[in-house]
Amino acid sequence: MELREAIKGRRSIRKFKTDEILRSLLEGIMEEARWSPSWGNTQPWEFYLITGQPLAELKRLKREKELAGGPPAPDIPMQEKWPEAMKGRYGELGRLVLDTLEIPREDKEARNRYYLGMAGLFDAPCLLVACIPRDLRVEYAMLDIGLAVQTICLLAYDRGLGSCIMAASVLYPDLLRSIAAIPEDRRVVVGVALGYPDESYPLNHFERPRAKMEDFTNWVD
Ligand SMILES: Cc1cc2nc3c(=O)[nH]c(=O)nc-3n(C[C@H](O)[C@H](O)[C@H](O)COP(=O)(O)O)c2cc1C
Incomplete structure (x- = not known):
């Protein structure tokens, strides 16, 4: 797939078909995700891919x-107060979700x-959980995780899979620790729901707003 098509075509999927994902397909994604950049090539990430019965149990307990x-x-502590511009965009997303679902x-x-x-991970058949060692400073490790996660989402899209990066999936890290045997000395950063998109669900199609290039780009020449 052409790179620009993947960057524009990837979008958060908020309803998945229950079809399982072949293990070999997930392995292919993780194999290629190794080429994500990181500070000093430290590759601080560790990923847990939860599927099948353990995932069903996780969804049950989480709900x-x-x-x-x-x-x-x-x-990872959540932002409590947003600067005005971001608060506006966050609110706009909430409104779009409700309007699209006619709620x-x-x-x-x-x-x-x-x-x-959302607590049921939008019915995704796989949750990928990204972790870092607890004794790392989070700032650059978060950047490294972000790079790897976007790479994973694009690789998934290239294979016909949908994804949704989900802070909501890691609200209770102890649940994840117990289900996926994630050691105490790892920090659970974020989860990514993965699966085949339910194309009939309107929320998988609404038009996503973005700031204009001029709004966030400064030229110094
Ligand atoms: C760190 C992070 C956490 C997110 N957490 C959630 C979440 O918990 N639930 C959700 O529905 N979407 C979540 N999203 C998806 C964003 O809402 C989405 O990326 C944004 O609205 C842009 O839309 P797009 O991904 O469709 O381009 C998250 C995205 C990121 C990067």
Whole structure:
């Protein structure tokens, strides 16, 4: 696939078919993802690919925890307050999601159903979890993980798979630790839901807004 087509065509998929992904296909993606750049070629990442029964169990426990209102305790703290421009874009995404799904703002039940779907990883048959050693400074390690994760999403797209990078998938790292035997000395950074896109789901097709090039590019010449 042409690179530019992959960069533009990849988008967050928020409903997957339940079809399993062949192990050999996932191996091909991870094999090629090795070529992602990292600080000093340190390659600080470690990935766990959870599928099958362990994933079903993870989804069950995660839903249970969210329904019970269990307070999230992610290994990477979440942004609490956003600068105005970003707050605006975040809000716009929320509105687009509700509009596309035809959920009225005041329909709390329908919104909760959507969030429960997110807790169930949008039915993805695979969750890839990215980890780093706990004793690393997070700043550059996060950059390294980001580079690898985008590479993985593009490689997945090239193979006909959809992906959704999901902070929501790592709200309860202890659940992941127990299901995937992730050692205590690893920090769970982010998860990526992987699977075949359900093309009939409107949220997999809405038009995504982006800032204009001039809004974030400064020329110094
Ligand atoms: C670090 C990170 C965390 C994200 N977490 C979530 C999430 O928990 N749930 C979700 O639906 N999308 C999540 N996303 C997807 C973003 O909403 C998405 O990338 C953004 O809206 C741009 O849309 P696109 O990926 O379709 O181009 C996350 C993306 C990133 C990079």
